[in-house]
Amino acid sequence: MSALVAGTAAPAPTAARRPRGGLWRAILHNRKAMLGAVLLLLFVLLAAFPHLFVPWLHGDPRAIGDLPLEHPSGKHWLGTTGLGQDVYAQLVYSTRESLIIAVVVGLGATFLSVIIGVSAAYLGGYADDALSMLTDVFLVLPTFPLIIVLATYAGKGNLTVIVVVLILTGWSYGARQMRAQALSLRNRDFLESARVRGERQSYIIVVEMLPTMTSLIVANFLGAALYAVLTAAGLQFLGLGDPNSLSWGTMLYWAQNQGALVNGLPAWALSPGLAVALLGVSFALLNYAFDEISNPALRPVRRRRARSH
């Protein structure tokens, strides 16, 4: 018996390690994943070291300048705002807040999805019924109006409120997927063997079950981050964010309020939205690539390359 137990326990670490090594290789070999990763890296650099991208700027990019509504030029690459602020500098410095919202909401929502989805599947019975019902209710509640209502009542411009609301409204879809995957795992042999070994339930879930769900968890994080980027920008665009904050949504809000398009300044009106779109695209590309990695059937067929090998 002990030999059997040792035998089943031994391959577990390699099994856990293998997908990770494979994951990296899969990312490197997937063009969509590479493009998404490069874009994301660029945004991370912009968020971490904004001053490197605007070396001539000293002080606050929100400081009021003396040349309002300038067209793009060598001095102001994307023109200036109605208050004479440099649009390019604001754009660079706004990356941080948007990225932070995306990452925090992505992590928070994924955490909730994993907890609720996996425990629903693992506990089964009435607990499963209750948790599934909760998930379905949150899935069906109209998110954006709910966010708007909450953001309005809870005081406009509070970033924490926005983040919390986005997490609370963003977990349900993932939880449903987690539950489905965990259900399919529930009766696999390696979990059974862990149960026979007498491991604690929490150990089985965290050490045995979660590693096999890595790609779904990552995909979930990316989906939630995409949702957070788009929704937060939408909220701020509507004027429900902090009007003094440095973020792309707030820039869009001011551009709309000061009539950027009507004044013939499309660079000012459109560039923050383009930044939101590009960050969203990078999450979406990575997300789709992870789908392909976890489900090989979805990968694009490359006949020519296969022949040259």
Next chain:
Amino acid sequence: MRFLIRRLGFFVLTLWAAMTLNFFIPRMMPGSPEEALRERFSKSGSVVSPEQLRTVLAEFGFDPDKNIILQYTEYLKAMVTGHWGVSIGSSLGAPVTTLIGDALPWTVGLVGIATVLAFVLGTLIGTIAGWRRGGLMDGVVPPVFIITSALPYFWVALVFISLFAIGSNPILPNDFNYEQGLTPGFNPPFIGSVLKHGILPAGTILITAIGGWILTMRNNMVTTLAEDYVRMARAKGIPNRRIMFGYAGRNAFLPNLSGFAMSLGFVISGTILVEYVFNYPGLGYMFYNATVSTDYPLLQALFLLVTLAVLICVLLCDFAVFLLDPRARTKG
């Protein structure tokens, strides 16, 4: 049968949850509706006596002296029986039901049609792309539509405006639902104007919504095509077109149906941003305005309506799946 009872139970439960949220959110948040109202009235310069204020608030079901449980049951009763109160926003005193009735056709007409169109086109393109794995279409379609599905609604709208509606000779109008001064009715200039005003908003929704349908349908198609019954159909020599639509497409389509039902329900809420950018007087724009003017009764009614719309669509979809998919009937 158990399946249907379960779904009906879910319907009632979710509706109750939405209404409860609706009731408690304004009461839990800092700042009372009473204060917001007084502030609004004093801003507009009109003098309101405390009694009047109390009457308006009572309409809204808010009475600070009353027991909260009593308030809650009264509120639930009013919501269910359609007594949604009067607006306390920009159109003060107008019944909420009238306001919503005026805006509803515009949103349903514009966004509803755009959503259905996006779903039908997207499903078709996805079916074809998934069928011809590795073909030219399958090479181009996924990357392009991953990108479009990640674009923010309002940004696409702004790009459209700057391309078509601004400049020396704008091709298309960028706000409102029809030319001012026209008489609404079944006359060619009015209909033409309505269509012209609808092109940009509808195009925005179409572009951002279609990608998701294409991608999920393509992926479902790819997974379904690997099933044994498809191989069996091929071996039997059934024409490709029939396999594509009748065998693979039909089964790949089922999981998409519930997504479609939800998106139909989200028509109202999903378009807040689009209607805001285009000043389109539909429910989304009304929702935004109700928020700005802290018009609680209108906000509550709209929120309830949106939830109801989603739930009805999901329920209809459940019935459809029940009819279409024998597995749902036996699973119970």
